[in-house]
Amino acid sequence: MDPRYPIGPFQMDGQTLTEEQRHRFLQQIEEAPTRLREAVRGLSSQQLETPYRPGGWTLRQVAHHIPDSHINAYVRFKLAVTEQEPTIKTYEEGEWAKLADAQEPAIEISLQLLEALHHRWVLFLRSLSNADFARTARHPSRGPVTVDWLLAQYAWHGRHHVAHITSTREQRGWS
Secondary structure, eight states, X not given: XXXXXXXXXXXXXXXXXXXXXXXXXXXXXXXXXXXXXXXXTTOOHHHHTSBSSTTSOBHHHHHHHHHHHHHHHHHHHHHHHHSSSOBOXXXXXXXXXXXXXXXXXXXXXXXXXXXXXXXHHHHHHHTOOXXXXXXXXXXXXXXXXXXXXXXXXXXXXXXXXXXXXXXXXXXXXXO
């Protein structure tokens, strides 16, 4: 297993999802805060300072990264639905992970942020029509991507980073 991709790299054939796939991915986004909370439950401050792989982020940085990323995602979705093919703004996630708010505070603040964000995000996603899921945003390196594609990517993203934490726990024997 490649420790960078404990559930495998993101893959999606095409740009359109079936209703069943949308439902499954929306459910995964809805469950991400609970899964993250379960993954970090009981970890000590010292354990949270453990990188998930050599040269990788600490578990604390991973826990703070997820809401950083998903805040950006929420904005991307809303822009895609309300504007004509807006360009997605990227951000230097590695640099964000070095900032004090991703290294110092207790992760509870990010868990609460993620819970509130995902509650609002899921309400928004459930309101979308098929036409909304077909709308596009322009990704700087991929070109036009649909809201369906974004949905699949961010459902994967939450599972991907939770797996960084759970696989580290398993490898180290932290129950």
